[in-house]
Amino acid sequence: MTGYGVDVPSGRPASIATPAPGDPRLARLSLNQWTTRRLGVAEAVDGCARYGIPAIGLWREQVAEHGLSASARLVRDAGLRVSSLCRGGFLTGDPGPAVQDNRRAIEEAATLGADCLVLVVGGLPPGSRDLAGARARVAATLAEIVPYAAASGVRLALEPLHPMYCADRAVLSTLAQAVDLASRWPVEEVGVVVDTFHVWWDPEVLTQIARAGDRIASFQVCDFLVPQPADPLLGRGMMGDGVIAFRPLRAAVDAAGYTGPIEVEIFNADVWAADGHEVIATLARRYVTEVL
């Protein structure tokens, strides 16, 4: 309901009936598992089946808990596409352990048949103020990882995070910067993530989405809440509960040539406390009213 350039009343958007499984409007929807964080892999896969959601973004923590090969079998048997595995990265510290951990993540992504492995690159090392150095280290350590990923047929996806996380989570702060870095490698080896929460504010976002083109490996949606809660990691909301106009961003990603899944990834204490299946039903409705 929210067109770009159109004011909308605050508060929740008008609701619709939950789309039934098989509804063509759900064809590109993907559940990022962290949205229903309390559900294990089996429960999340059940939820996708029940609501006709054809893809899932898995998290390494939950995959490890369920078992890697069991998780791979489960999603395959359910006919689910694995739109991403979250996450590798954290490349700004000691490169040795970072390379090791990312090699494991790459193997997991390969086993799961994930479209990409999302990389959150890491913030400033403790005690450091050397932002340029941290950014250089990301590039250097990434260069050590790409060959493993390429050999395993796993596409890496660099995720720029909102600048509020620059110090402690990701020194990759804009889509332009992510595309610049990714462009050192072939497009099928290193792509980028467009996550509405992280990029909506950027005056260059539409230009950079167009520039990213077939570098776009993942498109994630969730809203930016105002005010943000005390824990800055949990300020993401269900689409329609915040200030983001999703359609122009979705249209730009479409126009750039991206035809893959649209993943709903929400970090929010209230969403996590709610019943997982209710959350899935809500996000299917909101996806239709706010994003499509």
Place this chain on the structure above:
Amino acid sequence: MTGYGVDVPSGRPASIATPAPGDPRLARLSLNQWTTRRLGVAEAVDGCARYGIPAIGLWREQVAEHGLSASARLVRDAGLRVSSLCRGGFLTGDPGPAVQDNRRAIEEAATLGADCLVLVVGGLPPGSRDLAGARARVAATLAEIVPYAAASGVRLALEPLHPMYCADRAVLSTLAQAVDLASRWPVEEVGVVVDTFHVWWDPEVLTQIARAGDRIASFQVCDFLVPQPADPLLGRGMMGDGVIAFRPLRAAVDAAGYTGPIEVEIFNADVWAADGHEVIATLARRYVTEVL
């Protein structure tokens, strides 16, 4: 002590003796009045005199409390340069009241002989998700204000705020965007503010400072604390307490041709709770050890 590309131990920097009044290292230092928020104009002016700080950034609220012409006389008699008046702006709502309020702010800046009037442009209007529209309205309402400022000999200074404030405080989010907008007018009419807290994360910051050149109307310093406190407006710290390497930013601003005051502006509950004169002494020391 913090060179770019050099790691520093976390925690407070090594201290030095408080520079005495007349110390040439203080020649460019300015106290932004909000740093010592509990001090009225008279007390802040006294503090500057006691510690030999040659310039002050005034706030309209405190000027109003002390009286406009009395404030003007006070700073003039004390020989203080008024590096800025904070603040006008808030241009994303109804333009009528915005123009009126900014005209008043311009008159105040002229009376005080301020180097510039800082403009915080405002966030999304309540209930709106129309970011492009809000940005367009900033430009349109600014165009109504610039002629008054030019006629009064007051330079406007557009302040890009950290993207975390895009929704609720300033839709101007990068220095590039601020320079783009300011460039519609002569350089002596509309400049930009470089505030380390707001721009330190930006991969383009050094390039954009160079590009800004003589558009730089104000240079403000304070640190970015990690973690940020629950109130996102109060996450600014004394230089040396956070993650910003100030010298490369200061050097870039110098290289761009800016020779004016360097204003210390800190929004921080602990700083506000401390003794005002102690805060001034501390910032004089930290300015020397971290910024110069």
